[in-house]
Amino acid sequence: MSFKSGFVAIIGKPNVGKSSLVNALVGEKVSITSPKAQTTRNRIFGIKNGENYQIVFVDTPGVQHTKSKLGEYMTQATDGATTDVDAIVVVLDALRVNQEDFKIIEKYSKVKCPVFIVVNKIETTNFEKMYPILDKLNxxxxxxxxxxxxxxxxxxVAELEKDLLECLPEGEAYYPRDEYTDKSVRFMCQEIIREKALLFLQEEIPHGIAIEIMSFIDDPDCIKINANIVTESARHKQIIIGANGSMLKQIGVAARKDIEELTGTKVMIELFVKVKKDWKDDLNALTEFGFNKKDI
Ligand SMILES: Nc1nc2c(ncn2[C@@H]2O[C@H](COP(=O)(O)OP(=O)(O)OP(=O)(O)O)[C@@H](O)[C@H]2O)c(=O)[nH]1
Ligand SMILES: [Mg+2]
Structure with a gap:
């Protein structure tokens, strides 16, 4: 039987559900998700292995206009993800379709590969409300x-996968057939800690943080992680620590549970908070925190 393989880029505004869709398509938690915009900061591959196919879904940072070096990196990760792919999926949030989405869609009007539009979060609306939007998209x-x-x-989700599979050429698998992401366990742990920080921290704090892994010891019976939550502002440091360390503890406990589930191993996490002003514009810091040019 012939084998199909290829790449599908998942593009869209922040918070429309791109990472949630990649996770649903792959059937594994590849990419962190959160109610806060700009959750994904890297290009992340989610690999779906079928009996006679392999689809590499390329999750991307939401299209944004942040002016920091980190913002530039995120934009490059998104733009780069659409070259040399076999299909592009533009994701929209059914309740929040606006001019921004139309701009993103129009950017792909001349590409050679097929373009799909996915209107996600469909259970939050109804046909009457959707009709004028679908009419515009038509x-x-x-x-x-x-x-x-x-x-x-x-x-x-299964229907979308089936449609995308039709666009893929015949070819060999790009990744070993038992892998579901291109990212390391260390990167996934770093992201899970950030996801919990995004979940529990409020207001503007989440956008200003990064996770710096200080040490990562992957013993067969226990993974020991020592990490800093890096913040731009001294004012935020105490909020991230919380009363008697309660916020740090809450983030650590939630992250530990998820990482134990991911790895099937006992996990110990030690978290600290570090203030590093302007880290988003510091190229060395960006590389240390996992934003490498070679990954995009
Ligand atoms: N109601 C509803 N919420 C959804 C759906 N898909 C995703 N969400 C929620 O929407 C929020 C954003 O989801 P993400 O998957 O992180 O969105 P994203 O497009 O990857 O966001 P960025 O990485 O910031 O660009 C989360 O709170 C998700 O739980 C859906 O089908 N229905
Ligand atoms: Mg995302």
Whole structure:
């Protein structure tokens, strides 16, 4: 039987559910998700291995206009993800379709590969509200197909996969057939800690943080992680620590549970808070925190 393989880029505004969709398509938690915009900062591959196919989904940072070096890195990661792919999926949030989405869609009007539009979070709305939006989207006749999904409920995810599979050429697998991401366990742990910080911290704090892994000891019976939550502002340091260290503890406990589930190993996490002003514009700091040019 012939084997198909290829790459599919997942693009869209922040917070529309790109990472949730990649996780649903792959069937594993590849990429962290959160209710805060700009959760994904790296290009992340989520690999779906079928019996006679391999689809590499390319999760990307939401299209944004932040002016820091980190913002530039994120934009490059997103733009670079759409070259040399076999299909592009532009994801929209059913409740928040606006001019920004139309701009993103139009950017791909001349690409050679098929373009799909996915209207996600469909369970939050109804057909009457969706009709005018779908009507507007209909003018994009270069789009191969419009699909409505609910990533968190798994609605139409298998159908989307089937449509994408049709666009893939015959070819060998790009990655070993038992892998579901290109990222290391260390990177995934770093991201899980950030996800918990995004979950528990409020207001503007989440956007200003990064996770710096100070040591990562991967013993067969226990993974020991020592990490800093890096913040731009001294004012935020105490909030991240919380009363008697309660916030740090909450982040650490939640991250430990997820990492234990991911690795099937006992995990110990020690978290500290470090203030590093302007880290988002410091190229050395960015490399240390996991934003490497070679990864995009
Ligand atoms: N109701 C509903 N919420 C969803 C759905 N898909 C994702 N979400 C939620 O939307 C929020 C954003 O999801 P993400 O997957 O992190 O979005 P993203 O597009 O990757 O965001 P960035 O990485 O910031 O660009 C999270 O709170 C998700 O739980 C969906 O189908 N329905
Ligand atoms: Mg994301």
């Amino acid at each position: 003018k994009y006749d270069f789009v191969k197909k419009f699909i409505t999904t609910s990533a968190i409920r798994g609605v139409n």
